[in-house]
Amino acid sequence: MSKISVYMNQQASHCSYEFWRERIHRSLFRSEVLYRTPKSLSELNILLRQDIANNVDTIVSVGGDGTVNTLIQELAGKDIALLVVPGGTANDLASELGHKGSVDEVIRCIREKQTKSIDLININGRYMATNGGIGFGGDVARRINELRVKTPAFKKVMSFTGKSIYSFFVAQELLTGDFDTYDFEVDSQELSGRFTASAVWINNQAKVADTYSIAPLTKNDDGTFNMIILTHPTRALLINCFLKILRGIHPINDPHFLSVETSKVSLKFATPIDFFGDGEVFEKNDQFNISSLHAGLNVFSLKLGQKNLTPLAPEQVALS
The missing domain is CATH 3.40.50.10330 (Probable inorganic polyphosphate/atp-NAD kinase; domain 1)
Structure with missing residues (x-):
């Protein structure tokens, strides 16, 4: 038994x-x-x-x-x-x-x-199974989590709206939120240098919320993960990028949509910043050492x- x-x-x-x-x-x-x-x-x-x-x-x-x-x-x-x-x-x-x-x-x-084995992503010693990152996107996750805790009725709203609640908050953040950018260093075998971006996304699978295909070639069992850096200098260009994703068009020709597959990367920021993963906000840090743990989790x-x-x-x- x-x-x-x-x-x-x-x-x-x-x-x-x-x-x-x-x-x-x-x-x-x-x-x-x-x-x-x-x-x-x-x-x-x-x-x-x-x-x-x-x-x-x-x-x-x-x-x-x-x-x-x-x-x-x-x-x-x-x-x-x-x-x-x-x-x-x-x-x-x-x-x-x-x-x-x-x-x-x-x-x-x-x-x-x-059963099968899938990769996990190690971020400064904490594991992530799906998608996460820094900057835009993390702000959305943070706001939703705060509303869950502070406003009990918000849970009922989420039960009613389902995954579409994320689309609403993403749209609100794009249109009315602060257009914050971050200066940081990237060190990996596939991509290195200094960047200014509104977000860095780390993806262990192709889709977010089973809706938005942001990394269509990414798999969670090949020992690598996807990193996307959004370097759009204006809000209008960032919105245009998101509209393509919402229409199911991968913005491969967008010069400000940088996407690579890697197994290890280091991100260094001037000041501590939040990392979000699997819908949760991780601890703040000014450096994130990120690597793939190949076949790290057995799942059904x-x-x-x-x-x-x-x-x-x-x-x-x-x-x-």
Whole structure:
């Protein structure tokens, strides 16, 4: 009998404890399942380390990308598979793994043993699984996270709007926010020098929010990641770049859209600045040493063997 621990983030926008527990129990009734609902980061870390020490077979994350980011700090390099059940708003990693269907379908990954290894990105010792960066974009993530904490009703808004809430905040930031730029040094084998830019994006997968294809050739299992530097000197040029991305046009001919694939890079700033990753704001620093941890995380993925899955029975279809 396999041992499974399910971590539920009850603060995530689309996460209801009873809803998820009922459906997970229905799919995993033959397994030994523990349900974890930690009330603090320290409690989560204690429980997760206990699970690792007890050699659990699988960790299930029910929440958003922030929940995943917390879990991978301990799971990186471990021989424990992570199943990501989309329970947040953006659900970037869940979407990348093909987890867009019913809860029952996603949980079936465990029974079918559909696992693969993906890369993680190490930023000054903290891991990231999806996308992140510095400057524009990070400001959007920061504002949304602050509203989640300070305004309880905002969670209901996010539940109603879903991923489109990010489009609204991006548009607002582009049109009315400060057009801040940053001077910094880049040191990598593929690209080096001094730059002035409104943002640096670090991408472990092609899409953000399963909508915006900002790095279409990027994969999360090849030992490299994508770095984009936005050097647009005016707000108008930056808006034009974003409009292309929104229309599904990769701005490859934009001279201010610098994009490279690399496995290691160092970014140096004059003053400490925030880095955001997996929808979370990391600690401020004036230097970020970024590298790929190849095959650093074992995950379940519906993209593996989808054609061989047997059809779901009508009663197994989730009511989400």
